[in-house]
Amino acid sequence: MAGVFQALTTVLLPVFLVAGLGALLASRFPIDQVTIARVTLYLLSPALVLDVILRTPIKASEAVQLGTAYLLTLSGCLLLGWVLGLGRADAERRSLSASVGIWNSGNMGLPIALFAFGQAGFDRATVLFLASFIGMYAVAPAIYSLGRSGAGARQTLRNLLRLPAIWVTGVALVLRGLHITLPEGITRGVELLAQATLPMVLLSLGLQLGAGGWPRLTRHIWLASAARLIAGPVIALGCGAAVGLRGPGLAVLVLSASMPTAVNALLLAREYEADTDTVAGVVLLSTLGSVLTVAAVVTLLPLLD
Known part of the structure; x- marks a missing residue:
């Protein structure tokens, strides 16, 4: 247990440090957060996707199985988050x-999987990271904009296709x-851009929190955070078992789904003019609770063997 907590501290401390510096910067100087978010969305994130796909060993059969389990888990989590928001304003x-549906399978999920399962676990976690990255950029624009203010399926598809991360994949x-x-x-150029992605994503979170202050943690933000951290791995366990995942593959899926809400969910919320205060609150609270x-x-993962 001491080793687990040490690993989590090693992973989480840099996250809080970079985000905290962003918050400090935003509290002292006016920062154009929209420009920073767009640099990340349209330049750095596509470079990260290209770099990961070209450099990571992926077995096609298991990748398909893991990807299917991820899609089922994503659907279940999105539905749960939607149910939690019944009776609230449309944007909220x-x-x-x-x-609830978009979790941090990258800068937190990958290193924790490496510590828990070694290189084999890291490879499987990378497959899930790629699936979640594609899923996030396919689903989030639709969730944030479909049917809102007259936005139809065609406009949503157009918004999706203008994201370079999709066609770069x-x-x-x-x-x-x-x-x-x-x-x-x-x-080498792609690798340099990819290495800049995670720090910029974390800075964007800090800038949001620093400019807006500590988010108001409403009851629904607490519920969404609990759903992400507790219900997420439970849903993943059921979905993984349903598609036949066993042993390390199932364990890595459950571990990935236990991660907090991804900061990219906040970047996309800003891009599509969604309720950024709610997303920032869930990102912050779920990250602390994780x-x-x-x-x-x-x-508990060894019990799955």
Whole structure:
């Protein structure tokens, strides 16, 4: 247990440090947060996707199984968040759904999976990270904008396709499938951009909190945070078992689904003019609460063997 808490502290402390510096900066200087969010969405995040797909070993059969389990878990979590928002304003209900359904499988999920399961667990967690990245950019724009202020399916699809992360994923998969190697100069440039993504994402969270102050933690934000941290892994356990996942694959899925709400959910909320206060509140509260809940999940995972 001491090792688990030490690992969580090692992972979470840099998260809080970078976000805290962003909050401090925003509290002292006027920062154009929209520009920073768009740099991350349209430049850095696509570079991260390209880098991960081209560099990570992925087995097709297990990737399909893990991806299917992820989609089922995502659907269950989105539905739970939507139910929690019944009776609330439309923008808040959409944001609650996205906050429960979009979790941090990258900068928290990957290192914790590596510590808990070694390289084999990290490889499986990377598959889930890719699935969640694609799912997030496919689902979040629809959740935030579909049917709102006259936005129809065509407009939502147009919003989705203008995100470079979507078509960069397709290009990367083609390159990998054809075993095409990019020139070293290009891959180094992509790697540099990819390395800048996570710090910028965390800074964006801090800037949001620093500019708006500590978010008002309403009852629905508490409920959404509990749903993300507690119901998330339970839903993943059922969905993973339903598609036949066993052993390490199932354990990594459950661990991934126990992560707090992703900061990218906040970036997309800002891009699509959603209820950013609600998303920021769930991101903050679920991240703080994950110190205890993720430790509990890691402790219970050996029971799945």
